[in-house]
């Protein structure tokens with residue numbers, strides 16, 4: 001709440017489905033190909049070309065709906081959304097309007113202000129993307145790339161459920177996590193595979209009626225979500241406090257100026273003249289088809305987090321870190337299944353493993369079995385924790401079995417009683433004064449002797465055994 005005002009935000013998220021081909025034709029849906037190379041009569045809307053729905057896209061859309069707890073309708077309708085724009089050669093976009101694929105879902109997320117909160121998913125529908133207008137290729141001209149025309153999308157619409165820009169961002173990150181887990185999309189905002197439009201309004205705290213809303217578009221990175229929504233909220237509050245009124249309109253966010261500017265006066269939905277696409281029959285999904293998609297969903301992040309906390313006796317924060325990414329969660333479990341102590345494995349994954357992945361960007365480089373063996377070496381006193389970090393870095397870089405690597409690095413701890421006794425004898429012989437003080441009751445000198453033994457052994461002495469030998473040899 002900002003100065004007696006309450007913010008109300010709803011989000012419409014467009015997500016590109018992870019398919020090889022487009023929604024209604026066989027063209028490649030790949031990102032970054034040369035402009036206008038992935039096109040055909042269907043996605044260009046040439047006369048006589050007929051669309052055919054992409055089955056893989058429908059599977060992914062249904063999985064997304066199920067992952068968000070939606071009701072998937074056995075019958076939905078493809079509709080034409082008519083508008084004129086240079087990057088839309090057909091003059092309409094195939095979408096769903098009156099009878100969408102799915103409705104009435106929800107997604108719980110962690111609100112920075114309210115704790116666990118739930119966003120309602122009002123609808124989830126399937127549609128195709130339009131092309132792309134590029135304004136920065138040629139001076140004073142607009143270039144058109146039609147490769148994106150017909151790329152499969154789902155649109156996920158929430159209720160006006162968010163009370164701050166921070167909540168909107170937290171929801172989006174949670175949504176991204178779920179969609180990535182389920183393999184529905186790569187959710188890469190930089191590539192445009194996740195795009196967000198936001199409806200923003202403000203009202204006096206305590207009011208129940210919604211204020212006049214604006215729609216903010218062109219928010220193209222997670223970092224900008226909070227910024228764009230904050231700018232628009234503050235603009236509306238300033239307007240109202242100055243005695244003005246908010247005008248219903250569509251605004252574009254400009255990240256360079258961190259401001260918003262009007263796009264066009266809000267088009268009411270009837271302006272799109274939606275009507276059922278005569279080229280596409282109603283989309284009918286059998287119970288078996290929907291049930292099969294349910295079985296293909298993996299364990300989702302919230303559930304995995306709860307299970308990790310319970311099964312591995314981890315704190316909620318640790319469980320959240322370990323389950324934030326599906327590959328990391330699966331890696332962690334593989335390390336535990338390979339025999340590592342669950343708590344030690346959690347610490348290793350959250351520190352060395354994630355740091356290494358971040359630094360090198362080529363995945364989780366130490367095989368789970370190798371990490372489990374390394375953790376075992378530390379637990380058994382074969383290598384110290386410090387030395388184990390060196391072994392880890394070496395295995396990450398060049399591979400190898402941790403024990404062999406530890407031997408090659410010369411960091412195996414010596415637990416041989418004869419060798420330890422020789423080092424202890426050397427240390428005691430070199431420090432007669434300290435030995436005498438120890439005898440007179442200065443027992444805290446034990447740490448000094450232990451330090452000397454470690455030094456003499458160049459770090460190779462097993463500290464626990466060395467202390468035991470010291471206790472035996474020192475006069476009491």
Ligand SMILES: [Zn+2]
Pocket residue numbers: 022025026027038039040041042043044150
């Ligand atoms: Zn095509």
